[in-house]
Amino acid sequence: MIRKRSLKFSFIITCCILLGLLAGCNDSSPPTFTLDEPDVDDISLLATLSVSNENPGGPYGHEGSGKLIDGDRNSKFLTFEFHEGFWMQQDFDEQVSVNAYTMTSGNDAPERDPLHWTLAGSNDGGESWDVLHTVTDAVFAGRNSVTIYELDSDATYSSFRLSITDNAGETTLMQLSEWRLLYYNEPIPQF
Numbered sequence: 001m002i003r004k005r006s007l008k009f010s011f012i013i014t015c016c017i018l019l020g021l022l023a024g025c026n027d028s029s030p031p032t033f034t035l036d037e038p039d040v041d042d043i044s045l046l047a048t049l050s051v052s053n054e055n056p057g058g059p060y061g062h063e064g065s066g067k068l069i070d071g072d073r074n075s076k077f078l079t080f081e082f083h084e085g086f087w088m089q090q091d092f093d094e095q096v097s098v099n100a101y102t103m104t105s106g107n108d109a110p111e112r113d114p115l116h117w118t119l120a121g122s123n124d125g126g127e128s129w130d131v132l133h134t135v136t137d138a139v140f141a142g143r144n145s146v147t148i149y150e151l152d153s154d155a156t157y158s159s160f161r162l163s164i165t166d167n168a169g170e171t172t173l174m175q176l177s178e179w180r181l182l183y184y185n186e187p188i189p190q191f
Contacts, residue, residue: 042182048090051086063078079174080172081172088162090181098156099151099153099188102146103140103147105147106177107144112169117134119134119162123159126159130155132160133149138168
């Protein structure tokens with residue numbers, strides 16, 4: 001009986017010492033290592049997203065359009081009826097400035113990746129569009145690969161539309177993990 005109490009007491013003392021050591025590590029001193037992140041604003045956080053052809057599960061389905069701006073490059077949007085006139089659009093309550101955007105490839109099936117597209121901006125509710133950037137024969141470095149595209153100058157609009165005119169294969173499927181609109185407050189990193 002004494003031996004059992006002694007083991008319990010030893011266990012309690014050991015736990016208290018460990019907790020005290022852990023609490024001592026939780027101080028306000030600066031970290032010994034920092035990662036230099038670029039000073040960038042993710043404009044897509046403020047967007048309302050729409051697409052011309054939704055996933056059958058809807059925008060919040062497993063592979064719905066909401067995945068395009070959810071910040072998770074391991075999720076994806078998949079449309080089953082891709083055609084040359086397909087577009088996706090980010091709308092804002094007021095004008096926002098963008099100087100770059102990213103495209104993140106899907107997790108599988110590279111033949112579903114966007115191949116040719118145009119980014120355009122509008123300030124009149126989509127009545128007219130100004131072409132901001134065009135990509136032909138895009139190649140992604142791999143699956144879930146992020147590519148940054150820099151615009152020639154700041155683009156200030158209330159709507160941005162990405163019109164995808166072709167995918168990388170002979171399929172009616174098109175997928176993309178992320179489409180982010182960004183504003184870099186410093187030079188855009190080159191990879």
